[in-house]
Amino acid sequence: MDYYAIVHNDFDGTASAAVYARAIGSLPTKIWFTEPTRVHELLSKLELRGVTRIMIADLGLNESTLQTLLQSLKRLKEEGATIQWFDHHVWKDEWETKLREVGVEVHHDVSTCGAGVVHKVMNPNDEVSAKLASADCSVDIWLHDDPLGEKLRRVVENERSYEWKKRILETFFAGVLWNDEFQKILEAKINEELKGYQRIWKYVKVTELDGVKIVVAIRWKGPPDISYASQYLMTRTGADIFVSANGKAISFRSNRIDIRRFAVSLGGGGHPLAAGAALKIPLFYRFLRWLGVRGPVIEWVSKVVVQVIKKEGIVTYQRSKTTST
Structure with missing residues (x-):
């Protein structure tokens, strides 16, 4: 056919x-x-x-x-x-x-x-x-x-x-x-990722809000990608939410928190446990990042994340078994 x-x-x-x-x-x-x-x-x-x-x-x-x-x-x-x-x-x-x-x-x-x-x-x-x-x-x-x-x-x-x-x-x-x-x-991919896990800590900050740990990261070059990095970092830090920003967009991941609400608040969307939105980091901070100065960029993204989570609140995701056709 x-x-x-x-x-x-x-x-x-x-x-x-x-x-x-x-x-x-x-x-x-x-x-x-x-x-x-x-x-x-x-x-x-x-x-x-x-x-x-x-x-x-x-x-x-x-x-x-x-x-x-x-x-x-x-x-x-x-x-x-x-x-x-x-x-x-x-x-x-x-x-x-x-x-x-x-x-x-x-x-x-x-x-x-x-x-x-x-x-x-x-x-x-x-x-x-x-x-x-x-x-x-x-x-x-x-x-x-x-x-x-x-x-x-x-x-x-x-x-x-x-x-x-x-x-x-x-x-x-x-x-x-x-x-x-x-x-x-x-x-081959696993070998590349194992090398990458050793360097991603330089791009990460762990913060806490209302007893919930949040891993905030700015994007790094090469593997692992954010899906695997998020699981690794949440496991190692005991965090419930992972956030990654690459300069133009922001991604949220979690194993139990409804993070789609945060993405929607920023004009995006996605799934309850994996979502994203557009987020343009100011030129000054991107310039610092280009120079290799990562701290101010991570702090700026962290403030945005904390603000949106405070605004929307932390809600545990309840997996639905219903369908819509």
């Missing part, structure tokens, strides 16, 4: 595409790996060229681009397309309604990851898809309950190129979730 796939440019997006492909029984005619902030641009330029099925997965909606998105979806529907949208990010209720009004088949479930949504809807009895979705959800929504997820995420995101993501998709589609090549990549 010919179809187009449009998915997020990460492990969850790639896994979603693979689960869908196994359900359909064929790889997509063409696939795009993109970001939620750019999907409206992609759809506005998309031409069907004889393909009448489109799947979109692991891509949340954006209020500022919604109208443009709806116009493009309506055009594609009028041209004969069948459009399925699978997502697990937090939406406003009216967004789902508006997509359905233009004829999109919406599958929205905040209790799982993108691949989990596709798996539930398209092929719940496929064992390979079940294993892939389990591994993916473990790292994407911070369940940390499937060791394969930590391994596969390192492999999938080892390269950002289109060719690599497409090759990974083909491998998963064939029912292979681990092989010798993946093992070599994992070993």
Whole structure:
């Protein structure tokens, strides 16, 4: 069956595409790996060229681009397309309604990851898809309950190129979730990360608010990435919240605190245990950081973090078992 796939440019997006492909029984005619902030641009330029099925997965909606998105979806529907949208990010209720009004088949479930949504809807009895979705959800929504997820995420995101993501998709589609090549990549990544853990302490400050420890970090070069660093630093310091700023954006992580509220307060969003927002560090502090003076930058970010946490309050996240479709 010919179809187009449009998915997020990460492990969850790639896994979603693979689960869908196994359900359909064929790889997509063409696939795009993109970001939620750019999907409206992609759809506005998309031409069907004889393909009448489109799947979109692991891509949340954006209020500022919604109208443009709806116009493009309506055009594609009028041209004969069948459009399925699978997502697990937090939406406003009216967004789902508006997509359905233009004829999109919406599958929205905040209790799982993108691949989990596709798996539930398209092929719940496929064992390979079940294993892939389990591994993916473990790292994407911070369940940390499937060791394969930590391994596969390192492999999938080892390269950002289109060719690599497409090759990974083909491998998963064939029912292979681990092989010798993946093992070599994992070993190399782990060795790089172990070296990186020794130097990240220079970029970190631990603070405390209302009895809750918070690790605040400014971004460093090289591995480990923030997901692995956050777990390492929270474990070593006994912190419940990890925050990382890179000059343009801020990321929040936790194993038990609803940190999405902090990201939303700063104009962003995400998942309850993994979220982020735009945050531009003032030029003066970025200049100091460029000179190698890290202290003032860490202090500035720490003040922003403490202010937003004081404003929103600390709320323990209660994992929901309900779904919305």
